[in-house]
Amino acid sequence: MEIKAADVKALRDVTGAGMMECKNALVECNGDAHAAAKLLKEKGLAAVEKRSGRSTGEGRVFIKAQGSKIAIAELTCETDFVAKNADFLAVGENIVNEILSKGYTSVNDTLSNMLLDLATKIRENMNVNRVQLVEVPAGAAAATYVHSDGKTGVITVFGCDPASSADNADIKQFAFDCCLHIAAFAPRYIKREDVxxxxxxxxxxxxxxxxxxxxxxxxxxxxxxxxxxxxxxxxxCFMDQMFVKDDKVSVAKKMEQVGKETNTKLNLLTVVNFQLGA
Incomplete structure (x- = not known):
């Protein structure tokens, strides 16, 4: 039967498959667009399954803050080209939004399937490698940072006494600077007692x-x-390292200085450091 170019294009828009793949699928399914889309997805899944053992050394880290919650996710893929793909970036954003919306604290089928649809189109091995949901308590100052290459994401949370200091600009800046510090130096431990x-x-x-x-x-x-x-x-150890913006004092000493300058007792509550593949 004759397959119209408009039908091929419509199927391509839906599936993301190549024009010839779409045309061949329509021919095989006697022009049934729904059946052709199903066939293409099955072929895509088969291709992804074949590649499941391939290395996923590329990817990105995504962070999204909303209210008192911060979601972070690490998505991996095979190539840097795909890691920069607009569709891959969009799925990453959708995944952290889903984590915030549903309160997910670990990788599950729902999150994995959100990435699987893209993997079947691109036919590249992809994974939701890890996720975390951080609850920021009342009276705490939080900061987030994703490095320009997307391969490192950091969250820090500092408790403040009095709680009203959580909105202090200097404390927020210190929390953000600590994110930069962790991204740059990747401390293995937070404090000596953790070793x-x-x-x-x-x-x-x-x-x-x-x-x-x-x-x-x-x-x-x-x-x-x-x-x-x-x-x-x-x-x-993070607290003992020389502070990224003042190498004359440790992070712990800098925290004391910021506390004195703002009349606040600061307490490090949470550090999350996702480095791609680490």
């Missing part, structure tokens, strides 16, 4: 071995080991 004891013991063994041959008394060697450990912890 696993086994990891600390391992580092002590390494530093002890490094100082074993030094011609110094044991107590001096022990001091060197402790100094090396303190320096290492200051490099990997």
């Amino acid at each position: 696993d004891a086994a990891y600390i013991d391992e580092q002590k063994e390494i530093f002890t071995a490094q100082t074993a041959e030094l011609d110094k008394p044991d107590n001096v060697k022990a001091g060197i080991v402790q100094g090396k450990l303190n320096k290492h912890l200051a490099e990997i």
Whole structure:
């Protein structure tokens, strides 16, 4: 039967498949547009299934704040070209909106299927890799940041006493600067107390071995080991790192300074750091 160009175009608009694919599907389905669309989707799903084992090293992080909630999601795909695709970006925005609307706290079929429709059209392996929903309590200041390449997204939340200080511009700026800091330095821990004891013991063994041959008394060697450990912890713990906008003070000291300047007791409540693939 004759397949009209207008019918091919209409099917292409609906499915996103190529013109020849649409024409062949219409021919195979005797001009039935609904059946042709179903056939194309099945072929798309089959193509995605074949590619399911392929690496998804590209993608983007999406963040959306609404009221007292902040949603963050990491979507992965195979190529940087697709990660910058307008349809991929739109699905990411829809997913964080859905997280906010439904209160989802983990990846589920609903969120995955929102991305699957695009994957069947583009025929590239894609995943909703992880999501998180942050509840910002009353009297807290929150900030978000997504790096220009879309591959890093950060959320920080600081408790404020008095609660009215949560609207203070300087505190909001500090919270945002902390997002920038985390994106830049990617601390492994928030504070020293969070570091696993086994990891600390391992580092002590390494530093002890490094100082074993030094011609110094044991107590001096022990001091060197402790100094090396303190320096290492200051490099990997957020609160001990030198602040991104003032390398003369640590993040903890900067928080104290901002608190004094605003007459506020600040308390770090939440840090979320999504780095693509990490």
